[in-house]
Amino acid sequence: MVPPTELVGEAGRERLLTDRAGLIYKPARGYGGEGVVAGWEIGAERWAEHLASGVPAVVQQRAVPVAEDGVHADGTPWVGEAVLGIYYLPESGFAGGGARLHAFGEPFVTESGQAPPSQRAAILLSDGRRLDGPAA
Known part of the structure; x- marks a missing residue:
């Protein structure tokens, strides 16, 4: 399963701020989890800083694992x-x-x-x- 994915610059900023707890931020470059930020693990202010950073990135809907x-x-x-x-x-x-x-x-x-x-x-x-x- 690939969760719904959007480019940060093309997604509606207000929705990304509102839906923080269900989203994960992933820089477009790098590997091994470098720069990945789970919206449910940080506060609204830090989340907004990542979205406004200008770093090319995507946001994905949180995928809840199954045992x-x-x-x-x-x-x-x-x-x-x-x-x-x-x-x-x-x-x-x-x-x-x-x-x-x-x-x-x-x-x-x-x-x-x-x-x-x-x-x-x-x-x-x-x-x-x-x-x-x-x-x-």
Whole structure:
């Protein structure tokens, strides 16, 4: 699922201010969660500063995770949430994707850009290859 996404400069500013608790701000450049701000985690003033910063960015509707039952490699049960990634490169288009289970209820994006441990299910490459194995 890709949540509804809008460019900050094209979205109605008043609606973005009003709907802060249901939105996430993502700079158009960077990776690893750098610069990502969850509207529900900050106050209205800081949210307004991000929207007015002039940094090319998008806002997305908050996607609420659903618990998924899983099993560790040793057979013990594990409850997680699916984290799906689609990778797109402007010069070549679709570049692959991946899926993994992440511990349910734990934050996935951190300000430092370091994601917490997860269970990688597969990495799908644009040429059709599939890479399986434990998270690095």
